[in-house]
Amino acid sequence: MRERPSKLTSGGSVVQILTVTDDLQFFEELADDLPNRGFQARREDGIGGALTKCRSVDVILVDLAISETDGFEVCRAIRAVSHVPIIVVSARDDELDQILSLKLGADDYIVWPCGMRQLVARMEALIRRARNAWESWGVPLASPEPGVRQFGPVRIDLQRRSVTRDGHEVPLTRKEFDMLALLATDPGRVFTREQIMFEVWGHDGAGDTRTLGVHVTGIRKKLRMPELVETVRGVGFRLANHTLSEDQAAA
Numbered sequence: 001m002r003e004r005p006s007k008l009t010s011g012g013s014v015v016q017i018l019t020v021t022d023d024l025q026f027f028e029e030l031a032d033d034l035p036n037r038g039f040q041a042r043r044e045d046g047i048g049g050a051l052t053k054c055r056s057v058d059v060i061l062v063d064l065a066i067s068e069t070d071g072f073e074v075c076r077a078i079r080a081v082s083h084v085p086i087i088v089v090s091a092r093d094d095e096l097d098q099i100l101s102l103k104l105g106a107d108d109y110i111v112w113p114c115g116m117r118q119l120v121a122r123m124e125a126l127i128r129r130a131r132n133a134w135e136s137w138g139v140p141l142a143s144p145e146p147g148v149r150q151f152g153p154v155r156i157d158l159q160r161r162s163v164t165r166d167g168h169e170v171p172l173t174r175k176e177f178d179m180l181a182l183l184a185t186d187p188g189r190v191f192t193r194e195q196i197m198f199e200v201w202g203h204d205g206a207g208d209t210r211t212l213g214v215h216v217t218g219i220r221k222k223l224r225m226p227e228l229v230e231t232v233r234g235v236g237f238r239l240a241n242h243t244l245s246e247d248q249a250a251a
Contacts, residue, residue, distance in 0.1 A: 015127065017041045020050045020074050021063035026089075026112070030061075033116050039123075047077045052167035054082045056153060059123050062106070064090035064097065072104050079105025085126035087119075149184045151239070154223055156184050163223070170222050175200060176215050183229065183239040192236040212237070 015038060019027050022045040030041045042057070044050045047069060054060060060078060064071035071088055078086060087108045088101040098109040107126050110119060147159040153166045158181050163170040172180065178200045183191060193212055197205030205211060216237060220226040230240050 015039045015059070015123070016057040017059055017061060017123070018050065018053050018057040019043045019061045019063070020066060020071075021045065021061075021089075022067055023063055023065070026063065034120075037116075037120055039120070047074055049167075050074055050078055051081060054078050054084055055148075056150060056155060056166070057084060058127050059085045059087065062086055062088050064088050064092070064101070072100055075101060075104040075106045083130070085123075085130050087122060087126065149187070151187075151228055152225065154225055154228065156180065158184065165223055165225070172219065172222060173215075176219050176222070179212075179215055180219055180229075180239075183237060187239040190232045190236055190238045194236075196236060 017030070017034065017039050019030060019041050021027055021043065027041070027043045031043075034041050042053065044053060045066065050060070050062075062071045062074045062078075066074065071090070075086055075088065078084070085108075086106045087110055088097075088106045089110055089112045090097060091112055093111045101109050108122055110122060147157065149156040149158070154170075155164045157163070161177055161181075163172055163177065163180065179196060182196060182199050191199075193205060196212060197203060197208070201211070216229055216231070219229055228240055230238050232238060
């Protein structure tokens, strides 16, 4: 019988976990079990991939024995760019390893193998603590940098004029980016067609019935997330604020 999902997922969202490991057996154990508990696990096997994905997940599990480098360096690198909770997972019950992991930025250390319930409870505790802290400070957990908006796998950097999905650059045209960036300044707000045309094209688009539709279609197709840009019939468009992380919505 399946256990009930995590309390953190009661609103329907799935808790995103990044596992930094090259041990496929370890990862497969997590990937097989965690979806039943409301978690989704992804894997990277080195620092580069971890840095790419770290801002779009809720918690990171770092295998201390990863062969490309070691878990200590992974912790140090992630903590330099993100405040996402980190749990070091190790087969060694060694006090010095635990101390060094915590000093380099990990939030917890767990000896593997352990019960899945214990792992889930620790992840929930860290996520809850981080969310409460960032909400009280008014800073989004998944996107601490100014000018950055995170919508699930899609990351919009307004200052660098770049959009990525799952860490990969999305080749938007200049007008597509300008339109997406405008909507991202106030997720959930409906921008009229006239407002968008004036802000992006410099005129109100009187008589133009195709330009916005073509650009919205292009954005949806390239992002592979059609639900992000919503059409409000007879009025205009908006960015779906329900796709924001809970922390960003609160901020």
